[in-house]
Amino acid sequence: MKNRSLSSARRAKILACGLLVCLIVSAICLDAAQLKEGRVTHVVNDVKLISTQAAPHAATVGKSVRDGDAIGTGAASHTELILADQAIVRLGPKTTVSFSEATRTMNLGEGAVLFQIPKGVGRLKIKTAAITTASTGATGIIERHGQFYVKMLVLEGTVRCYLTHPLGESLLVQPGQILITKPDVTALPEPADFDIAREMKTCLLVREFQPLPSQRRIESEEQKQLNMIAKGTYIRSNLVILGRGTQVTLVNSPSATPSPKPLTNTGHQSRTP
């Protein structure tokens, strides 16, 4: 009788251990699956998810984005996704991106994307034409218009920009720098400098969403730039690129920073906290 109860206890122990192992394995698998896919967190108007497993359909908040999937926005539409390693990407209107390498690589086909890569978590690569950008902690904007140009702005952190061909050179783009080049470029040009504060006040990919987790670091870079302007290291020019594109507009007052536009919240599906 004693032997019998002992063997039952042993069996129970083995069962408990087995269950524990199963739980751990499931947790690891679930975690791995979560890391390998992104999630839609914000949708405004016409946002389409083009999946390898299903026909193109409307993206909604909470929808998963996996390797091989693509997402596209229509006119006056934008969306936000959280990718593997908690990187945030926000797509502006008429933008198409696809994902690969466990959503750690994003291919920008057309349009504009704001990216925020948390520090010390992982690396996000954004490929567009002959140029790849990669960072392990930065916030910036990248834009591509067909075969005409690629533009990248860095708001905080450092982004390595390199040419994808084997002998391609690379360049570190620092906060407050803007790089404009052709998509089929063979030599990277020198970046120029832009006003981070003005950019942040006028960027709809910032203003029409929840504050970025890197907001404080961006404000710190703004302050550094203001100090350098006060010291005379930088002079505000009267040259402004008003939104997308590369066309430079001559404005009357170089120091005029536009007042913030009222937020437009119509038609938003908010990110779930």
Added chain:
Amino acid sequence: MGAAALILAGQPTQGQAPPGSAQNRAELLGRQAYPGPSATPSAETEGYAVASPNEKDIGEQQILKRVEEYKPFTISIYSPFYWTSNAALVSRGEQDDVLFAPGVTLMYQPRITNTLYAQVGVIQQFFFYDQLTELNFASLDVIAGLLYYLPQFHNLSLRGYYDYNRLTDTDNFDELLANHSIILSADLPFRITRAQQLVVGVGLNLSFYGNPEVPRRNNYSLYANYDLALSRSFSLDAGFQFVVRDYYSGDRTDVNEILSLSANYRVRDWLMLSALSSFSWNQSNHSVFDYSVANIGGGVALTLKF
């Protein structure tokens, strides 16, 4: 002073350095030591502006102009090393060797006007041979002069300066040669594309006092330098110099040609690694002074501006 006696001896013997050899070696091996400007690609020349697709979503990018503060002081420390096929630059009995030529350049270049600069500098370089240590020497240059740019004449630059050159041995710094000269040069740059540049120039080096007299000479040179920037940090340089050396002592006249090739990798703004090579041929109206030499090596250079 044994080496000095060898170098400055009137008639060279087999394996020994002929008159002016140290001067020639300083010119040949020292000319690649100073990091020069390279044709780095710039955004300005691309100049493409594409109409905006009319979206304001990414915000307004107000361009900031960086005000570059002019830094008149330059310190360069460099340490090239070479294998040389003809250490003593002799016509017969050549001996190859390896040499290190560490040096330092201190330069002060204040801006007088937008296109006129003064130049005051000190250049000290040492030449240490691995086997033929009796050939070791040091070269000190103290220069003072003016540099004038003429943007209206295709960015022509004119330079004129006084150069005091003192060659010494490396043991006791006993003087081998002291030379005072006026150096005049004119450089004309041609930008071929944004990554390529050709500079052609003429130079005069007129010695007005030297001690001892035997190696004193005037140099008349023509040169061309081609620079190809393969990337913002990697460039290739090729240079050719044709020099007529007219010696004061006797009727000696040499014709010297130097071809130099280098690959330069700029690791940081202040740090450059280089692979260096140079080939030189010397023909004299006294055949005993004919020689040819090949130098192959590398180097590292640190440059600070403030």
